[in-house]
Each structure stands twice: as C-alpha cells, then as structure tokens.
Amino acid sequence: xxxxxxxxxxxxxxxxxxxxxxxxxxxxxxxxxxxxxxxxxxxxxxxxxxxxxxxxxxxxxxxxxxxxxxxxxxxxxxxxxxxxxxxxxxxxxxxxxxxxxxxxxxxxxxxxxxxxxxxxxxxxxxxxxxxxxxxxxxxxxxxxxxxxxxxxxxxxxxxxxxxxxxxxxxxxxxxxxxxxxxxxxxxxxxxxxxxxxxxxxxxxxxxxxxxxxxxxxxxxxxxxxxxxxxxxxxxxxxxxxxxxxxxxxxxxxxxxxxxxxxxxxxxxxxxxxxxxxxxxxxxxxxxxxxxxxxxxxxxxxxxxxxxxxxxxxxxxxxxxxxxxxxxxxxxxxxxxxxxx
Numbered sequence: 001x002x003x004x005x006x007x008x009x010x011x012x013x014x015x016x017x018x019x020x021x022x023x024x025x026x027x028x029x030x031x032x033x034x035x036x037x038x039x040x041x042x043x044x045x046x047x048x049x050x051x052x053x054x055x056x057x058x059x060x061x062x063x064x065x066x067x068x069x070x071x072x073x074x075x076x077x078x079x080x081x082x083x084x085x086x087x088x089x090x091x092x093x094x095x096x097x098x099x100x101x102x103x104x105x106x107x108x109x110x111x112x113x114x115x116x117x118x119x120x121x122x123x124x125x126x127x128x129x130x131x132x133x134x135x136x137x138x139x140x141x142x143x144x145x146x147x148x149x150x151x152x153x154x155x156x157x158x159x160x161x162x163x164x165x166x167x168x169x170x171x172x173x174x175x176x177x178x179x180x181x182x183x184x185x186x187x188x189x190x191x192x193x194x195x196x197x198x199x200x201x202x203x204x205x206x207x208x209x210x211x212x213x214x215x216x217x218x219x220x221x222x223x224x225x226x227x228x229x230x231x232x233x234x235x236x237x238x239x240x241x242x243x244x245x246x247x248x249x250x251x252x253x254x255x256x257x258x259x260x261x262x263x264x265x266x267x268x269x270x271x272x273x274x275x276x277x278x279x280x281x282x283x284x285x286x287x288x289x290x291x292x293x294x295x296x297x298x299x300x301x302x303x304x305x306x307x308x309x310x311x312x313x314x315x316x317x318x319x320x321x322x323x324x325x326x327x328x329x330x331x332x333x334x335x336x337x338x339x340x
Contacts, residue, residue, distance in 0.1 A: 006053070009033055014087060021158070022159075025074045027047070033045065064086055065080040071216075161215060164210045165210060238300040247319070248294065251287045251315045255313055257291050265307075268294075268297065287315065
C-alpha cells in the first residue's frame with residue numbers, strides 16, 4: 001500500500017514535471033518537494049527518495065515517460081509528453097457542457113485569436129459553433145492585439161518574460177525582465193501589468209511592446225498587493241503611489257446630467273444633494289440648473305482625458321490643481337485652432 005506522504009510527493013513531482021515553463025534539476029525537485037512537505041507538516045526526504053519516486057512514476061500503473069535534458073548548463077527532468085499528468089481524468093458530461101459554454105464565450109473575442117489551443121480543445125470536446133450572443137468592443141487595427149493570446153498564456157503559466165519595448169518619446173528599444181500579472185483594457189487599448197525585481201508594479205501598453213521571450217530558468221515572483229483593488233482609486237491604469245486621493249467637485253449641465261448619472265465617471269461618483277447642493281449653488285451662481293457631483297480619485301492623465309472629452313457638458317471646480325491643468329489644455333487647444 002502506498003503511504004500518504006508518498007502520494008503527496010507524487011502529486012508535487014507531477015506538478016513540477018508537467019511545467020513546461022520552468023525546468024528543474026534533481027536538486028531543485030528535492031528542494032521544491034521538501035518545501036511543500038514542510039508546509040504540510042511532513043518530514044523532508046532525501047535525494048535518493050526523489051530518485052526512487054521518479055523511477056516509480058516511470059513504472060506501472062503510472063507509466064510516465066520522463067526525460068532528462070540539458071538546459072542552461074544543468075541537467076533538467078520533465079515529462080517527455082507536453083500536457084501529461086498521472087492524475088489526468090476524463091471530464092464528466094456536466095464539466096464538458098460548462099467548459100463548452102466558457103470556450104464559446106472566450107472564442108468570440110477577436111483579440112484572443114492567437115489561442116491555437118482553443119480551436120483544438122473545441123474540436124476535442126465537439127463544441128458546436130453558433131452565432132454570436134455577446135460582441136466585445138474591440139479595435140481590429142490596434143497594434144499589439146496579436147500579443148494578447150500569448151501574454152495570457154504567459155500569465156496563466158506564471159512565466160517570467162524578457163520584455164522588449166519602446167516609448168512614444170524614445171523609439172530606442174529597451175529590455176527588462178518582468179513577472180506578468182494582468183492584462184487590462186482601458187479605452188480600447190490593452191495594457192500588461194507586471195512586476196519587476198525590486199517589487200515595483202509597472203504597466204506597458206501592448207502597442208509599445210516590440211517582442212518578448214520566456215525565461216524558464218528564472219523563478220516567478222507573485223505580486224505583493226491585491227491587483228484587483230490597485231485600480232480602485234484611479235481612472236485608467238496610471239497609478240502614482242506618492243499622490244493622495246483628491247476630492248473632485250464638478251458641475252454637469254442638463255444636457256450631460258443623465259449620461260453622467262447613468263454612466264459614472266468613476267466608481268466613487270456621488271450626487272451633491274440637500275444643504276451641500278444649496279451651498280454650492282450659492283458659491284457658484286453663474287452655474288444655472290444642472291447638477292453637482294463629487295469624485296474621490298488620484299489625479300492622472302487618463303482622468304484628465306476623460307474630463308476633456310466632456311468639456312462641453314461639465315465644469316471642474318475643485319481641486320485647483322486639476323482645474324488649472326484642464327484650463328491650460330483648453331488654452332493650448334484654443335491657440336492651436338486660432339493659428340489655423
């Protein structure tokens with residue numbers, strides 16, 4: 001009878017040997033297995049034990065084909081067949097139906113057309129094609145959209161990347177090693193959110209990425225923060241850590257009120273009502289009708305862009321820094337149009 005800790009070791013080894021994005025030597029396999037055993041309160045094992053486990057996996061009933069290959073000067077061990085696992089089992093009918101629905105939904109997004117495995121999986125599960133039910137607002141001419149599929153795969157596999165990129169201001173290509181965490185869309189433009197070695201979180205527009213390559217010999221580092229809440233206090237993707245959240249007051253005319261009311265500029269948006277509304281109308285008597293709103297945001301470029309897109313319907317009143325920045329933008333626009 002196979003002991004419980006042996007099954008645990010087989011499970012850990014199976015995960016490591018099936019990982020095509022990180023190759024392990026026998027010493028690294030031993031280290032990873034012992035780390036996992038320690039977390040479960042089990043005693044560490046010897047190198048000889050791991051070698052015997054590998055031999056066991058190659059025999060019945062597992063019959064795993066294990067290969068030893070040289071990579072970056074070290075002898076690495078992995079499954080010979082990509083996608084193999086000793087724990088692979090057939091999906092139930094309910095699981096197949098659920099997965100079919102998910103794949104049909106994902107497959108409708110044109111930006112993921114580099115997922116070659118998606119078509120293969122659909123055929124294997126005999127997924128029937130049907131007309132589109134949901135259509136995403138995507139830009140077919142967006143530079144970098146061909147990277148979405150491969151970057152999605154890199155993130156899901158926790159794959160370290162050597163990223164080549166350039167900026168709008170500097171066309172010279174630079175390279176940086178990154179830990180990809182998230183693909184985020186804003187205003188029909190896609191961004192890759194990554195971590196770097198010192199723990200800083202950066203974002204790269206996909207149309208600024210020239211190329212990237214996997215770095216399977218480098219360990220992946222998880223983010224130290226909750227990326228889902230990272231964008232709570234901003235519009236878009238640009239977060240300045242040293243900037244505080246600002247209380248923004250704006251007035252929207254009758255024409256734009258319903259639009260801003262039903263499609264908030266930010267999740268923190270609220271109507272100014274009651275005594276506060278009365279105070280604002282006394283303070284700004286030139287603003288007749290319309291409604292006042294407040295937002296709680298960190299100021300950034302994307303927020304200014306959003307407000308500028310509605311400048312014929314709203315007036316930013318506070319804070320002064322934001323109001324002055326928008327006034328400067330308007331003056332430059334006026335100067336440009338006046339020069340024509």
